[in-house]
Amino acid sequence: MTVTAAVGLGSNLSDRRHHLAAAIAALAENVGRVAAVSSVYETAPVGGPEQGDYLNAVALVETDLDPELVLEALLGIERLMGRERRERWGPRIIDLDLLLYGDRAVDRSGLTVPHPRMAQRHFVLAPLAEVWPHPVLPDGTVLDDALAATADQEVRRLGTLGGAAPYGGPQRTRRVMAGEVLDNVVVVDHPLVQHKLSLMRRKDTPTAEFRRLLREISALLGYEVTRDLPLSLVPIETPLAAMDAPMIEGIKPVIVSILRAGGGILEGMLDVLPAARVGHIGLYRDHETLEAIEYYFKMPDRVEDRMVIAVDPMLATGHSAVAAVNRIKARQPKEIRFVCLLAAPEGIAEFHRHHPDVAIWTAAIDSHLNDKGYIVPGLGDAGDRIFGTK
Ligand code: URA
Numbered sequence: 001m002t003v004t005a006a007v008g009l010g011s012n013l014s015d016r017r018h019h020l021a022a023a024i025a026a027l028a029e030n031v032g033r034v035a036a037v038s039s040v041y042e043t044a045p046v047g048g049p050e051q052g053d054y055l056n057a058v059a060l061v062e063t064d065l066d067p068e069l070v071l072e073a074l075l076g077i078e079r080l081m082g083r084e085r086r087e088r089w090g091p092r093i094i095d096l097d098l099l100l101y102g103d104r105a106v107d108r109s110g111l112t113v114p115h116p117r118m119a120q121r122h123f124v125l126a127p128l129a130e131v132w133p134h135p136v137l138p139d140g141t142v143l144d145d146a147l148a149a150t151a152d153q154e155v156r157r158l159g160t161l162g163g164a165a166p167y168g169g170p171q172r173t174r175r176v177m178a179g180e181v182l183d184n185v186v187v188v189d190h191p192l193v194q195h196k197l198s199l200m201r202r203k204d205t206p207t208a209e210f211r212r213l214l215r216e217i218s219a220l221l222g223y224e225v226t227r228d229l230p231l232s233l234v235p236i237e238t239p240l241a242a243m244d245a246p247m248i249e250g251i252k253p254v255i256v257s258i259l260r261a262g263g264g265i266l267e268g269m270l271d272v273l274p275a276a277r278v279g280h281i282g283l284y285r286d287h288e289t290l291e292a293i294e295y296y297f298k299m300p301d302r303v304e305d306r307m308v309i310a311v312d313p314m315l316a317t318g319h320s321a322v323a324a325v326n327r328i329k330a331r332q333p334k335e336i337r338f339v340c341l342l343a344a345p346e347g348i349a350e351f352h353r354h355h356p357d358v359a360i361w362t363a364a365i366d367s368h369l370n371d372k373g374y375i376v377p378g379l380g381d382a383g384d385r386i387f388g389t390k
Contacts, residue, residue: 002062003102004035005070006132008115008124009057010095012045016055017228018184019081019094024059026077027096031070032063038127040228042156046121051091055158058099058127067101071111074098099124105138114139122150126157159230185348185360188224193217193363197341201379207388211264214313214341214386217363218268221339225309225361226253226273251305254279254333258312258324259296261383265311265339277306281327283320290373292320294327303331310336313382315343315362317373318350325355341382342366344375 007027011019020040028034038058045051063070074096081094099115106113118124119141129143136142196213199205205213233244256279257266270276282296300306308328315321321338328336336358338351343362346369351360366375374380384390 002032002064003104005031005061005063005067005098005102006100006128007031007059007061007070007074008095008097008099008118008128009059010054010097010123011093012052012054012091013093020055020057022081023077023094023096026080027059027061027073030073030077031065032061034059035062036060036131038130040158041123041127042158043123044154045091046123048090054123056123056127056155058124058131060131067098067104067106067111067113068108070101071098097124099128100132100137103134103138114141119146120150122147122153123155125150126155159228184352184356184358185343185362185365186224187365188221188361188363190220190224193220196220197363200341200385201377203380205385207385210385214264215268215271217341218265218311218339219271220268221265221341221361221363222269222272222309225337225339229253229307250307250334251302252276253307253309254300254303256281256299256308256310256324256328258283258310258320261314261386262310262312264382264386265313265341269309269311269339276309279303279308279328281310281324283323285317285320285373290317290319292323294323297327299328299331303328303333306333307335307337308333309339311339313341313386314375314378315340315347315351315360316369316375317344318347318354321347321351322354325351325358329355337361342375342378344369347375 009020009023017040024034024037041056043054043056045054065073078094078096097115098113099118101113104113114137125143125147129147135144196217200210200213230249231246232249234247236243236245252275253273254277255266255269255273257263259280259282266278277300279299280296281294283292283294286293310324310328312321325336338358339361341363343360343365345365348360366378368376370376379385381390
């Protein structure tokens with residue numbers, strides 16, 4: 001019988017968001033379908049030695065495993081992700097707790113569900129309340145009452161987890177965990193994106209349709225790459241009442257188009273981020289060496305206060321992307337993300353060898369590069385297909 005389990009996640013070491021996303025991917029692989037993931041919350045550590053703040057979230061997993069096997073799987077994921085249990089309440093790469101197992105109360109050696117301390121922890125209750133569908137927990141705790149009783153504990157809602165879908169689970173948008181090379185890569189495998197990409201790959205797709213499809217896909221990629229932008233509440237008035245409404249925090253991001261093919265992605269991104277600033281980097285590939293040569297560079301002001309989204313349809317050898325991000329990093333933006341339509345494993349490896357901190361969003365990872373540096377099966381020369389120059 002399938003039961004919905006609630007799993008609490010926490011991390012307070014190195015790339016905390018990434019550890020949460022990785023654990024969610026591992027839950028999907030080892031425990032069951034991830035039906036929902038809450039927002040991410042930042043909280044000060046409770047007890048233990050001096051240590052950094054935690055990121056916390058709750059995932060709902062539909063599982064056929066018994067609660068003991070779920071617990072075993074959680075401990076296994078913690079071990080695989082490198083958690084060392086050195087001291088109680090000490091800092092950790094990942095902490096996974098089985099909070100709830102359907103409507104059942106379990107009390108057997110080593111396993112108590114509902115989790116015995118969850119009702120005292122706002123950092124568990126706040127994300128849980130976003131996703132758990134029932135107001136009363138199996139041990140009789142009323143979720144709203146427990147939330148109110150712990151409301152003095154400070155937690156900060158940071159928005160959704162980049163790369164893992166906040167609702168509906170990470171099946172469609174996943175942070176790929178299959179191997180070292182694919183670490184920190186989000187494959188946007190939404191059916192609309194995949195369908196449009198297949199149409200674009202066809203060699204007889206005409207230029208006008210290719211361009212239109214690229215614009216549509218780019219808007220969808222833009223939607224995914226901005227999924228976790230932080231929100232804050234701003235007072236507004238509707239025709240009926242005053243309310244505090246969520247608005248994106250901070251100043252506008254910059255989309256940096258890597259010329260010339262980046263222009264194709266830029267248009268679609270601007271459809272969903274119409275107020276974004278735009279930068280350009282002109283690079284061409286030396287056809288002999290496949291190296292990237294720069295011929296143009298123009299960025300908006302205050303880059304240091306902005307997130308930069310660098311765009312180029314094809315991450316092939318990775319040389320242009322590496323060179324572009326080198327130039328962007330010199331301006332010290334708050335964060336850089338890279339968006340492409342297609343990536344080759346070789347390009348991802350080269351890019352992350354130079355820029356492991358820059359996450360990649362792509363619609364697909366293809367098989368390999370051919371000896372001319374083209375992605376196979378790919379879609380041919382993206383620039384030529386966008387601009388009809390062949
Ligand atoms: N650039 C392209 O346009 N296509 C490829 O396959 C590789 C790089």
